[in-house]
Amino acid sequence: MILDKQTLKKLRWLIVFALLAFVVLWRFDKVVSLISSIGGILAPFILGAAIAFILSVPMGFLERTFYKLCKKELSAQKRAKFEKRLRPFSLILTLLLVSVILALAILVVFPELGRTISTLGKTIQVKLPTLLSELERLLSDNKEIAYWLNNINFNWEEIMQKILTIFQNGADFVLGSTFSIAQGIFSGITTFVIGLVFACYILIQKEKLQEQCRKVLYAYLKPAHAKRTLEVAALTHHTFSKFLTGQCMEAVILGSMFFVSMSIFKFPYALLVGVLISVTALIPIFGALIGCVVATFLILVVNPPQAIGFIILFFVLQQVEGNFIYPHVVGGSVGLPSIWVLVAVTLGGSLMGIIGMLIFIPLLSVLYTLLREDVYKRLAEKEHSST
DSSP states (O other): OOOOHHHHHHHHHHHHHHHHHHHHHHTHHHHHHHHHHHHHHHHHHHHHHHHHHHHHHHHHHHHHHHHHHHGGGSOHHHHHHHHHHHHHHHHHHHHHHHHHHHHHHHHHHHHHHHHHHHHHHHHHHHHHHHHHHHHHHHHHHOHHHHHHHHTOOOOHHHHHHHHHHHHHHHHHHHHHHHHHHHHHHHHHHHHHHHHHHHHHHHHHTHHHHHHHHHHHHHHHSOHHHHHHHHHHHHHHHHHHHHHHHHHHHHHHHHHHHHHHHHHHTTOTTHHHHHHHHHHHTTSTTTHHHHHHHHHHHHHHHHOHHHHHHHHHHHHHHHHHIIIIIHHHHTTTSSOOOHHHHHHHHHHHHHHHHHHHHHHHHHHHHHHHHHHHHHHHHHHHHHHHHHO
């Protein structure tokens, strides 16, 4: 039996795949450890790529805006210098804007959170005597409970000894883990700094990197496969960018609506709840509900009747946001039916937590778009062949 080159090539790749699968199954723990080590080494660069992708959205908007405003007023010679300096200027301005937004959020949230904790402490101090008196009245009315409590014997020496042992073990644990905690914080800061620098390099030279990737694809793949890979990459970038932009705008609008409406109806913690709703609304479907639960608890401690009013207000604003704002702001940015959005959120949350919820919606949207194109293409080919 004589085998042609194409068949031999397929057999060779099949043998390599079988050997790799055997090694993975045979030394599965070693493979997992190796992948974890490689992931730790590549973590700064993966983080940098993620930061670059997020920053590319506002940076691209600023770059296009400045270019449209200034290109008509500049001569050809000055325009070349302007285009050369526009990219670093847009990057620096984007970093400043993001830093200012984060600083304002921290300056707003932490003082408000401190006042909230202080108010809760005072509320508990005021209501604790009432609670104790109610408990005492309950015990006096139920003689069986009082008799049961009076007949409980406590070995105070043994209890104190156990408490001292717990404190000693806790102190040893804290002292023993201080170095590891400090090392983890230093490692996290180092990873973030390296990732941020790597992100800046990507954003400054993104056209050059795109051209290099294109050349690599065309060098190692067939032209049709390279072209299809670039098309999928462009679709992925477009879908993720639109989803990120729409989700952030929707979160800001929803948080502003809560702040304004709560201020009008004199609800407590209007600013804190508005910021909280804005942050949690970034999580699709379940995010705003998490903010509602936390906000309801805060209002319940201060004024229970207003907590009921806040729940009603929450559902009213959710209906307005879901029926009018979300379709126009986010709309079909991901082009994914509602049932698949729910599937994406469930799968992403199960596998990767909150980050998975944010990633899986545009990712599943890309897969859905590619599958839909392939289905329509195959149906068109079958109809053409049948005629």
